[in-house]
Amino acid sequence: MKHSRILRTIVIASQLIALKGYSQNANDQSWPIASLPAVETPVFKADTFNIVKYGAVNDGTTINTNSINTAIAECSKNGGGVVLIPTGLWVTGPVELKSNVNLHLQSDAVLSFSRDFNQYKLVETNWEGLAAVRNQSPISGTNLVNVAITGKGIIDGNGDAWRMVKKEKLTDSQWKKLLASGGALSEDKKIWYPSEKSLKGSKIKGAGVIAPGKTVSDYEDIKDFLRPNLLVLTKCNKVLLEGVVFQNSPAWNVHPLMCENLTVRDVHVKNPWYAQNGDGIDVESCKNVLIENSVFDVGDDGICIKSGRDEQGRKRGMPTENVLIRNCTVYHAHGGFVVGSEMSGGAKNLFVTDCTFMGTDIGLRFKTTRGRGGIVENVYIRNITMKDIPGEAILFDMYYEAKDPVPLSGEQREAPKVVKLPVTEATPQFKNFYVKNVVCDGAEKAIFVRGLPEMNIHDIYLEDMTLQAKKGVELEEASKISLKNVRVITKETKPVVHILNSNSLSFDKLSFNDNSDLLFSVNGDRSTNINVSNTNTKNLKSLAEFNFGANKKALKIK
Known part of the structure; x- marks a missing residue:
């Protein structure tokens, strides 16, 4: 398939053209895009390995795990190429990617991951920035070079089999239907769990986090609670995700971890809006990243930047850096573009341009809390359109509490107690943000900035904005904040x-x-x-x- 080589040429050309176009702003402090390195993309041989030749059956019932993984292994062993998923419904267990392999889904191909939890073994991995035991991800790869998932097909994680669901997020008829399917309820009858094992895990603080002296088998009694992310790529270089739909994940949809040279283009990422931890893409401790022309409609944060949690994240010490996000649309999500809250390794040189947020709980969302540490700096955002935002259009908050950003009906929340503490390595920092050309039609609050008394959020530059919201601007424990040519149209x-x-x-x-x-x-x-x-x-x-x-x-x- 020579198209892969042609694709390589097109990708490089488009990146060079884009950077050349932005270079005219190189002297603009608010948009120094020329400082970003080009993102390297993978190159593949033209050889094609069709999973049908390895025994895969398109009948919606046969488990094709062995056929798909054998095709991938053979492809990699022979120098790489394309592993082809033809049109049809292909049921499978966990797929393990290999170097120099482009997993390509034809149009109308559906890769559907089994609802049978026994297909997924418990493994040591990472969950929300901490070393943890989880079920093996439906698609994963570690220490790979030149790897891609491309095409026009759908990758479906059957996450409804795994996820807990809050009663408040469903209609009465939906809730009754869910109860009739089986499962178990929390003591207050407000949260449904798919099994007793899942319910048991919910009662354990830090469930799945690796504890000294424990082995993987020690977590078997709460296995069902340890939901996997749909796609996890760890320590990989030259990664391309293009054209496909990632949907219905048990937890996060797309999770590149400690990767370099990552390109995400023309993908659709979908989860039900009630999907707990149902993030779109979480770019964690990655370097040189391009995300463009993609659509997100999910149950948690849409496009999110992370870098590890608390002491483990600081010890890893790998910031997410050199990121360009452009021409993306986010529908339902807790946040459109998000940094945190697991940002303990830091984040820097983040560029976001020409994006649209439609109905996201918060538009631009920057969150952290004491104990994280880490520095988020040099963030450049421009040309953002928002509509119907239930929470804040722009939010900086150093009191993140791991709750939904918009309170549910009848939920009462108290403001955190403000106490000044000593500055330590666990004190997080937000600084040097440049946000320009933002239009928001409808939000609860236009701008909210809340720092710590011992570490103010500082050096935030907001320019050329029209924000229509119920409430205006709120600045708490903030320093060196500049609003220039900002129009705030409020009901209050x-x-x-x-x-x-x-x-x-x-x-x-x-x-x-x-x-x-x-x-x-x-x-x-x-x-x-x-x-x-x-x-x-x-x-x-x-x-x-x-x-x-x-x-x-x-x-x-x-």
């Missing part, structure tokens, strides 16, 4: 901007509703050096109020 106009213990804030050409009741609510004795310029304040009912020790001299209008 008291206040437009809420400030708590934040300093060195700049508002240049801030626009808001005519006849707003209150522009600034300044709170806390550590709120200082707030500068407002080129802003029309004539039609305001009230310019500012000062509470909880805030000094009127903190606010300066030019």
